[in-house]
């Protein structure tokens with residue numbers, strides 16, 4: 001595994017990979033292609049499929065969490081279980097983050113975090129305020145941040161350009177919990193990337209994850225240069241984006257604007273995330 005840049009072997013840890021099945025569709029059916037059109041079609045993505053794709057792209061380890069549930073009360077237990085099982089089956093290759101939906105209520109949400117982090121060994125929490133329909137409100141999310149701090153795990157948010165995915169609001173929350181590393185998944189997407197960079201440059205425990213965002217000269221590059229390479233984490237959003245595409249974005253294209261060498265890429269592609277998972 002790993003890739004070689006300037007003669008140096010670099011370990012790759014992907015901070016944003018989806019796994020499991022999509023409830024309310026063909027639950028748990030493992031098929032990466034639509035049977036009628038033959039086009040890529042991601043109802044579900046198994047541990048075996050993700051490890052095969054990782055091998056093809058030289059990815060050592062992924063942070064894996066469930067796909068979107070499309071129901072505001074869905075508790076993600078069956079998906080989190082699938083990923084915890086895959087994690088056991090592929091030690092060192094898959095690190096699961098449990099997806100938590102605060103709409104299940106504070107008690108249930110905290111009990112689920114206890115179960116998946118403390119009993120099943122998952123390594124962090126994924127929150128998606130847009131798909132799971134909740135606001136970035138400390139009264140809702142405070143108990144989850146407290147739990148993350150007590151368990152010593154990071155939280156990754158889907159972040160974007162809507163009221164409940166706003167990077168500045170997530171940054172404000174993160175600032176109240178300095179012991180909890182908070183990752184801005186998709187670094188605010190295109191339109192939110194400037195706000196994501198502003199927030200992460202001010203809040204010590206706030207990090208940018210690189211998946212999906214492009215528009216190199218206007219959005220991606222100014223944002224990552226503003227926060228500095230130590231706070232940038234490579235992610236792909238696999239299987240929606242191929243691993244290779246998001247790796248190439250950094251190692252072939254972003255470098256032309258940023259001047260990153262093997263030293264910076266080593267940290268961005270895995271070193272920063274590794275340190276963050278060990279430190280807290």
Ligand SMILES: [Zn+2]
Nearest residue numbers: 016018185237
């Ligand atoms: Zn995603």
